Amino acid sequence: MTDSYVEINLSRLTNNVKAILEKYPDYRSYIGVVKGDAYGHGMRAVKALHNGGLRYFAVSSLEEAKELRSFNTHVPVLCLEPVAIDRLSEAADLDLTLGIPDIEYLRAMLENDVKHSFKVHLQVDSGFGRLGFKDKGEIKEAVKLINDSGHFLEGIYQHFATAGIFDPHYDNQISKFKELTSLIDLDEIPMVHLGSGVSLLAHPKIDIATATRMGLVMYGYNIGPTSYGNGVKDRLRDLRDRRNQRKYNLTETIRDVQLDLSPAMSYKCRILQIKDVNAGEYVGYNAEYQAQELISIAVLPVGYNNGIGHANYGRVVEINGKRYPIIGEIGMNMCCVKIDNRVKLTDTVTLLGGGISLGRFSRSSGLGLAEILLGIGKNNERVYIK
Numbered sequence: 001m002t003d004s005y006v007e008i009n010l011s012r013l014t015n016n017v018k019a020i021l022e023k024y025p026d027y028r029s030y031i032g033v034v035k036g037d038a039y040g041h042g043m044r045a046v047k048a049l050h051n052g053g054l055r056y057f058a059v060s061s062l063e064e065a066k067e068l069r070s071f072n073t074h075v076p077v078l079c080l081e082p083v084a085i086d087r088l089s090e091a092a093d094l095d096l097t098l099g100i101p102d103i104e105y106l107r108a109m110l111e112n113d114v115k116h117s118f119k120v121h122l123q124v125d126s127g128f129g130r131l132g133f134k135d136k137g138e139i140k141e142a143v144k145l146i147n148d149s150g151h152f153l154e155g156i157y158q159h160f161a162t163a164g165i166f167d168p169h170y171d172n173q174i175s176k177f178k179e180l181t182s183l184i185d186l187d188e189i190p191m192v193h194l195g196s197g198v199s200l201l202a203h204p205k206i207d208i209a210t211a212t213r214m215g216l217v218m219y220g221y222n223i224g225p226t227s228y229g230n231g232v233k234d235r236l237r238d239l240r241d242r243r244n245q246r247k248y249n250l251t252e253t254i255r256d257v258q259l260d261l262s263p264a265m266s267y268k269c270r271i272l273q274i275k276d277v278n279a280g281e282y283v284g285y286n287a288e289y290q291a292q293e294l295i296s297i298a299v300l301p302v303g304y305n306n307g308i309g310h311a312n313y314g315r316v317v318e319i320n321g322k323r324y325p326i327i328g329e330i331g332m333n334m335c336c337v338k339i340d341n342r343v344k345l346t347d348t349v350t351l352l353g354g355g356i357s358l359g360r361f362s363r364s365s366g367l368g369l370a371e372i373l374l375g376i377g378k379n380n381e382r383v384y385i386k
């Protein structure tokens with residue numbers, strides 16, 4: 001076993017997808033987003049996700065699509081980012097579904113002489129301000145151009161900039177999407193997909209949506225909003241939310257969604273050395289940490305080379321079910337934790353998973369959920385278990 005390793009539990013991925021599809025049965029298709037090497041889980045995850053019932057996937061690039069095809073040669077795959085025109089033949093070989101960001105791209109694609117009938121999805125910029133059409137006339141023109149070509153307009157979609165937890169931007173994006181597609185017949189497009197995992201969990205189904213995309217949730221994280229507590233501040237927040245909801249006529253927010261999910265990824269390592277540090281002695285670069293009394297530390301073989309960067313300073317790890325803090329500056333390949341005499345050199349340290357939830361990791365490091373999974377999942381040896 002390597003000094004540190006990421007453990008990916010494949011049956012959890014399968015079960016997560018089953019639980020989601022069972023809970024949200026009202027879509028014609030479900031698109032599993034496996035960009036970023038399946039959020040650090042590795043493209044091998046696609047098989048397990050497929051076993052759970054997913055029949056469509058989305059990636060960011062040709063490179064990711066190639067990797068995916070080494071695990072599944074047939075499942076439809078949407079490339080969320082536009083494939084470079086001079087590489088369309090590679091997209092054809094991989095039988096990719098193309099995301100179309102604007103009319104210029106579409107024209108260039110149609111003029112290209114690749115002998116392949118592509119499935120395409122139009123991207124609509126309804127307020128995210130990134131990829132996509134912003135003009136309803138151009139959307140109408142695009143639909144006509146595609147329908148007159150040998151290609152197939154299979155889908156149309158947008159991406160939300162916010163979770164819509166009492167912010168008007170979410171609803172504004174839905175209205176804008178409807179306005180931008182008002183000159184075309186959405187019923188003639190099989191897949192209309194507007195949101196990602198958080199919109200699935202936090203809001204009622206959007207009336208025009210016939211498909212949905214999801215990322216984090218299928219890897220095992222319930223990213224839906226939870227209820228506020230009972231404190232005075234919490235009750236004030238709740239009042240403010242209700243007032244805003246009425247005032248701006250906002251979409252309902254669903255809290256505390258019950259969904260049987262288990263995180264598939266955990267990150268573990270062995271201990272390199274255990275030693276005492278006397279009162280007054282320092283630990284780590286810049287002599288940043290000074291022991292106030294006699295303490296014991298364990299030196300771990302993980303650092304920013306493993307996705308455990310500076311932001312993790314002060315975070316906790318778990319050894320034999322007990323939490324211990326990371327102390328001192330984190331190096332490229334090592335960091336230290338303050339331990340007690342229950343810890344032995346042969347113990348396994350858990351840095352993510354078990355009692356160290358992704359949410360806890362995120363709150364104490366200030367890193368985003370997907371950012372943590374990528375940092376750890378892509379920079380370490382992965383071990384797959386069933």
Ligand SMILES: *Cc1c(COP(=O)(O)O)cnc(C)c1O
Nearest residue numbers: 033159196197198213214215216
């Ligand atoms: C990453 C991504 C998703 C998945 O988002 P999650 O928040 O992980 O569910 C969906 N759609 C698009 C366009 C994305 O880029």
